[in-house]
Amino acid sequence: MTYNIAVLPGDGIGVEITEQAQRVLAALGLDLSMTTAPVGGAAYDQHGHPLPASTLELAKSSDAILFGAVGDWKYDKLERALRPEQAILGLRKALGLFANLRPAILYPQLANASSLKPEVVAGLDILIVRELTGDIYFGQPRGLRTAEDGAFKGERQGFDTMHYAESEVRRIAHVAFQAAAKRSGRLCSVDKANVLETSQFWRDIMVDVAKEYPDVALSHMYVDNAAMQLVRAPKEFDVVVTGNLFGDILSDEAAMLTGSIGMLPSASLNASNQGLYEPSHGSAPDIASQNIANPLATILSAAMLLRYSLNEPEQAARIEKAVQAVLEQGLRTADIHEPGTTKVSTSDMGDAVLKAL
């Protein structure tokens, strides 16, 4: 059986980092068919839209999507619907990619990269499970209107709607509880139930789903406190589950605790385990096409792709071990380079991973 993989390199360093991940995937000896299509600013340039119909069709018909990164300053002046990041929102929505898995792992070899004290972050290994298709991201109504009552009646007002439906919360809860059951057995649900109705509803459903997972200990934390505790004592977290908006903020905060965001992959899954896999970092247009970007987050995203969408856990582990090996060898791209290690290029790093496979 052939696995179909849609490769969407996108903008900036997206091109060179997905190239390395493709080389790694191709070297595994699996029957893979990889098809490339433009997305983001690159797609806007070619087709006038960041997510052209042809790209969307390719993504839909694939088993999994390997995604680079999108965005560049030069598209900043476009109306929002045409800006590169709309492609990623469109893909999430169209494919129903509701479960975003964002590991924040600090590799022991990179402990110095963090802005936090080594003892606070050494061995950090958090999994943030972010709901990705609901919340205030897609809630209707939204827009600009004339305020109809209250103190600001008659004024222009920007507005958005946050909401979560019952089954939306239940399905992400199951993903998170199952992940927690396989790890520490601890799950922390983050919300703002002291202020938001959506959060109180979210919390009630979490408590209900918890009954099906007697071996997982569920705790709750307010998002402001979570933002603090991630800084104070991040290792107290194991699996965190939260909504789309809070997950956006907290998963980036958690990623940055490691100081090596160039190492962090992510997966966005739908109900049939079709998934989009992308590095946690952005398109870094300032260093594009210089062959200096770190391809490891994308290579590790390819490993997640194998594990979650292709059900090839051994192949995933092979890649992850190879990445460990190149770190052990002291190879570092510029973003994680420090004295005593060897600075290598994007393609050198790809070569090294291939060799270590």
Add this chain to the structure above:
Amino acid sequence: MTYNIAVLPGDGIGVEITEQAQRVLAALGLDLSMTTAPVGGAAYDQHGHPLPASTLELAKSSDAILFGAVGDWKYDKLERALRPEQAILGLRKALGLFANLRPAILYPQLANASSLKPEVVAGLDILIVRELTGDIYFGQPRGLRTAEDGAFKGERQGFDTMHYAESEVRRIAHVAFQAAAKRSGRLCSVDKANVLETSQFWRDIMVDVAKEYPDVALSHMYVDNAAMQLVRAPKEFDVVVTGNLFGDILSDEAAMLTGSIGMLPSASLNASNQGLYEPSHGSAPDIASQNIANPLATILSAAMLLRYSLNEPEQAARIEKAVQAVLEQGLRTADIHEPGTTKVSTSDMGDAVLKAL
């Protein structure tokens, strides 16, 4: 002229820390009339409501409010409208306290307290200007309903409304630009304009108000990126302005960067400079009544009260210098104690500040 100060100690350590701040205020030689009233859980116990009408009246008729902290596990089972934190939301709304000033300052004497590397945080001095009466905190409609369309039609759905009206954004923008003009001349506005209509509107107004402040350089940052940059390089920020929800999260994250949240005051002001002043930390019921809590955040909140509501900047500076002096003397409450410094009680710390005045 007599200044009227409403003192609302609240719950947990709120009582003992406001007591020390009151002693400091009383020692300044000003004509102050301080009247105490219950708030939060303490008020619920006495009056069946966290913000009784008598407390609200006192607050309204005062020149400024010195607030301790509210909350205790034992009220967790109450319906939301009766929980302690509703008092603080109620006061903000009733008094129109739209401008929340939250400094995150790392005192050089406490550099070790941070979980971040000293070189990353030494000398940190950020001011977060958080809008405090709008956004999704108070937006209507909100609640629980049956979803009327979309993929989840017919299901229960929790929902909230985020919104900002034009003059709401303008007035907080002016507060922030004025603060930035007095400091570095740099203002960073944080939003999520790539996703939210409310944020795009917010950003457009910020750009418009910026025209009135040609000497302030305005920049924009997405909230997820801000959560990262606060961890990576917090000293790159000076004044940050943001909405109620993002401000809740980012101001707590920024506070925790210092590692000494027991030192951080806050002010919440309305259009007539009436204000509520409270420490950035919570009520810490676990250590209440043990005379070990750190009163300095509350004492420094009293200094902000003098500066912003009573227009007594010299008296404010006197208190701030006295706090510096006790830190110089090596006096530390338990939360910031480290080897080589002298551990003191809540009341000892109050005594020391009084002496240093």
